[in-house]
Amino acid sequence: RAKQSRHTRIALYSEELIDNIAAFVSTExxxxxxxxxxxxxxxxxxxxxxxxxxxxxxxxxARWQSHDxxxxxxxxxxxxAEETGLIDQLGRSILSQACSQILEWQRAGIRLPLxxxxxxxxxxxxxxxDQIQGIIGESGINPAQLELExxxxxxxxxxDEATDKLWQLRDLGVSxxxxxFGIGYSSLSYLKRLPFNTLKxxxxxxxxxxxxARDVAILRAILSLSRDLRLNTIIEGVETKAxxxxxxxxxxxxxxxxxxxxxxxxxxxxSLLLKR
Ligand code: C2E
Ligand code: MG
Ligand code: MG
Ligand code: MG
Numbered sequence: 001r002a003k004q005s006r007h008t009r010i011a012l013y014s015e016e017l018i019d020n021i022a023a024f025v026s027t028e029x030x031x032x033x034x035x036x037x038x039x040x041x042x043x044x045x046x047x048x049x050x051x052x053x054x055x056x057x058x059x060x061x062a063r064w065q066s067h068d069x070x071x072x073x074x075x076x077x078x079x080x081a082e083e084t085g086l087i088d089q090l091g092r093s094i095l096s097q098a099c100s101q102i103l104e105w106q107r108a109g110i111r112l113p114l115x116x117x118x119x120x121x122x123x124x125x126x127x128x129x130d131q132i133q134g135i136i137g138e139s140g141i142n143p144a145q146l147e148l149e150x151x152x153x154x155x156x157x158x159x160d161e162a163t164d165k166l167w168q169l170r171d172l173g174v175s176x177x178x179x180x181f182g183i184g185y186s187s188l189s190y191l192k193r194l195p196f197n198t199l200k201x202x203x204x205x206x207x208x209x210x211x212x213a214r215d216v217a218i219l220r221a222i223l224s225l226s227r228d229l230r231l232n233t234i235i236e237g238v239e240t241k242a243x244x245x246x247x248x249x250x251x252x253x254x255x256x257x258x259x260x261x262x263x264x265x266x267x268x269x270x271s272l273l274l275k276r
Pocket of ligand 4: 180
């Protein structure tokens with residue numbers, strides 16, 4: 001009897017596995033179709049100076065405007081896009097949308113720097129730097145208007161190659177931000193070796209600062225590190241006035257969070273910028 005129940009369990013597991021694989025393949029196919037039909041669009045979340053409330057930049061965030069399922073968030077498609085390598089094409093599309101947006105705003109007399117996320121998989125593609133150079137060159141924007149956000153993921157595999165690529169990107173004139181800072185597993189020594197301009201503190205550090213003194217201690221240390229390394233600092237995930245107040249007291253100025261703005265469709269951000 002024991003044997004039989006084990007078989008049943010195995011059968012159940014494999015059924016589940018098949019279901020998972022089927023779901024994965026179907027998502028992959030839908031992403032492929034979505035890419036062909038330009039359903040992936042950039043929304044933009046403003047970054048603000050918390051003292052003045054002024055918008056000082058924005059981050060491009062991919063959204064999937066699916067013809068049959070509405071607006072789909074990155075949590076549902078980025079992992080599959082990473083796994084299948086489709087993130088490369090997706091990332092290029094978001095980058096060129098961001099470049100066009102910079103130009104469009106420029107024509108309207110608005111100057112707003114944009115950040116674009118680069119996945120580890122996209123970064124690792126041979127010819128990645130040429131690809132970025134091509135997109136920027138074609139668009140005709142001033143590269144100083146653009147910041148690329150990378151995570152520790154990109155230099156865990158081959159530190160030397162990643163260092164080379166990052167310096168080549170800097171030579172193109174773009175800035176580099178380290179995203180989700182503080183939640184990775186690598187040592188801090190990379191901060192010394194790699195040419196970052198900006199450090200984005202992950203939102204897990206913001207979440208509990210009003211309740212947990214240990215989070216305040218960690219945040220204080222990160223802020224002081226970032227300042228001493230002469231990096232720009234952005235704090236992610238500010239949701240409440242109390243958090244804002246505390247962060248300002250800690251000397252944090254630049255923030256991104258739902259308290260200020262959600263990620264917005266380009267047109268909505270444009271009218272916001274024109275009003276100011
Ligand atoms: P990320 O780069 O760290 O982007 C910030 C995420 O935090 C965004 O989620 C944003 O909507 C969310 N966020 C901002 N303020 C708050 C807040 O106050 N509270 C909370 N709870 N969340 C806040 P989103 O748009 O869902 O994107 C999730 C992740 O997906 C991004 O994290 C990024 O890693 C990835 N992603 C999004 N677009 C792209 C893309 O074009 N390329 C690549 N490679 N990755 C992307
Ligand atoms: Mg980011
Ligand atoms: Mg982040
Ligand atoms: Mg993230």
